[in-house]
Amino acid sequence: MPAPLPLFAACQPGFEPLLADELRALGAAPEERKGGVAFAGDARMVMRCGQWLGTASHLLVRIAEFRCRALGELQRKAAELPWRDWLRAHVPLAVHGTTRGSRVYHTGAIEERVVEAIGAALGRTPPKAGKDDEVLANVHVRFRDDVCTVSLDATGTPLHRRGYKLDARKAPLREDLAHALLLASGWRPSTALLDPFCGSGTIAIEAAGLALGLPPGRLRAPALQSYAPFDPDTWEAVRRERRPAAATAPIVGSDRDAGAIEAARANAERAGVTAAVTFEHAAVSAQRWLAGDVTPTAGVVVTNPPFGLRVGKGADLRPLYQTLGNKLAGLGVGWRVAVLAHDLRLARKTGLALQSAWTTRHGGIAVTALVGAAKRATPGDGADATAG
Numbered sequence: 001m002p003a004p005l006p007l008f009a010a011c012q013p014g015f016e017p018l019l020a021d022e023l024r025a026l027g028a029a030p031e032e033r034k035g036g037v038a039f040a041g042d043a044r045m046v047m048r049c050g051q052w053l054g055t056a057s058h059l060l061v062r063i064a065e066f067r068c069r070a071l072g073e074l075q076r077k078a079a080e081l082p083w084r085d086w087l088r089a090h091v092p093l094a095v096h097g098t099t100r101g102s103r104v105y106h107t108g109a110i111e112e113r114v115v116e117a118i119g120a121a122l123g124r125t126p127p128k129a130g131k132d133d134e135v136l137a138n139v140h141v142r143f144r145d146d147v148c149t150v151s152l153d154a155t156g157t158p159l160h161r162r163g164y165k166l167d168a169r170k171a172p173l174r175e176d177l178a179h180a181l182l183l184a185s186g187w188r189p190s191t192a193l194l195d196p197f198c199g200s201g202t203i204a205i206e207a208a209g210l211a212l213g214l215p216p217g218r219l220r221a222p223a224l225q226s227y228a229p230f231d232p233d234t235w236e237a238v239r240r241e242r243r244p245a246a247a248t249a250p251i252v253g254s255d256r257d258a259g260a261i262e263a264a265r266a267n268a269e270r271a272g273v274t275a276a277v278t279f280e281h282a283a284v285s286a287q288r289w290l291a292g293d294v295t296p297t298a299g300v301v302v303t304n305p306p307f308g309l310r311v312g313k314g315a316d317l318r319p320l321y322q323t324l325g326n327k328l329a330g331l332g333v334g335w336r337v338a339v340l341a342h343d344l345r346l347a348r349k350t351g352l353a354l355q356s357a358w359t360t361r362h363g364g365i366a367v368t369a370l371v372g373a374a375k376r377a378t379p380g381d382g383a384d385a386t387a388g
């Protein structure tokens, strides 16, 4: 495998700066692009990214880029690529074509030609990947303005599927969104963390993983495992890497739904973080820290209250947001807040001075991370969700 390779970590729109920071922490030199971050690295770096990136969704290895204006030209140029260095004929193969602004416009034909070119190069066409195949080679062939880019998806399933959330309950939050909300909140493991609408526990479980120094991808199959350059010894070394566990403050998730708390505990168990997180059955109005019962002096509330779309559809959520705001404003000066909001008018009902850290899409709707100190908005705060 030639090194360094051109690599691309794809992410939710809006997460690019957070992902670039994560890559810098792994020693890469990232360049932000729309929808992801470009960087360079070897097979070991690809495996490390599969383990450690918390805000990425896919990891692509770019193997070729060329100008191309016809299907025959695509087949000829694709046949010249060093497929034997990358693919194994017995591993199921999926080729995905996309095209925009190009003379080659038929995605089905793109896929067919590239499969033929791969079959010719390997001496045998790999079996077509089925939807249940976990070990599979994913080849992406992307045409933009007559330039064809060929990439391999190093991780198969999206990186946000960490593997601990078998029981997702209602309106579960994607793990990469929970991670990005935590990073944007400014939370550090040395201060307390509370999610009073924890549902299946995603935010608290991601936080506990960070506090314990565990890689977000620890339950996942290795990146590159479906490809020829995969080397078990390198993977073993990467798999053993840990960051130092922090001196942790308490991490608490609570929810008024007893079933959600059961699910959150089971998810935490699978994630290997039960030592660092506590889940409690309580409505936000009765949550013990929010009620002033032995509340830590400093901490962050990172939470995803009902949006009013899927959970609680039709219900008037304004009183709930007002209650939340009153409780949070009473926490004291050492506390910060990060709320994932869909409806900014609803978020304004908290009366808190919160600023937008990022906006992205979640389950087909726009969502914004609102962050700030746990204090009431005053005129002139310039907040994105002030009292209204």
Ligand SMILES: C[S@@+](CC[C@H](N)C(=O)[O-])C[C@H]1O[C@@H](n2cnc3c(N)ncnc32)[C@H](O)[C@@H]1O
Binding pocket: 168, 169, 170, 171, 172, 173, 174, 196, 197, 198, 199, 200, 201, 202, 203, 254, 255, 256, 257, 260, 282, 283, 284, 285, 304, 305, 306, 307, 311, 320
């Ligand atoms: C959008 S979901 C949170 C999803 C969660 N982040 C996850 O990863 O699964 C909102 C949660 O708020 C809870 N909830 C609604 N009203 C509540 C209240 N008054 N007090 C506490 N929890 C409440 C619901 O039971 C639901 O689990």
